[in-house]
Amino acid sequence: MSDVDSHLCVYPPVCDVCRAYPLPHAGPDERFSECMVKSVIRALVGHGYPPVENVWDWSDLEMALAGFLYHHEEKEKR
Template identity: 60%
Template sequence: MSDEDPRFCLAPSLCRHCRAYPVAHRGSDDRFSESLIKSVTGVLVGHGYPPVENVYDWAALEAALIRFLYRDDAKDHC
């Protein structure tokens, strides 16, 4: 990283500052839906994991996706 431009990086795929996720989160996001969670569970089942049928498992998966996808501030760069 350069002191002049904090976004300049020679190895963005290895840099913790150049991560694409989590994204800034402000209000609701139409992309985050029951359909997204169902798609994720479909991928899990397709890889041999058990189906997500229990409401507590569903809530835990939703919370994990929220933690992965969103951060609660609007910083552009770490």
């Protein structure tokens, strides 16, 4: 079992204390960069997924990462 597996919450839907994501989103975050997205792409390719070779795939990946990483106010209003 990896370090990540050993720290996973048993029942996350009821455990807000354990949740690290999504992060509060208060504006631009210098950590969310082209370099970070390229690192994610390298990890995906390293695990056998096809390379990201067009702007539409890149854009979708950025949006998916942002959706996972950051808490957006629009989601709160629903």
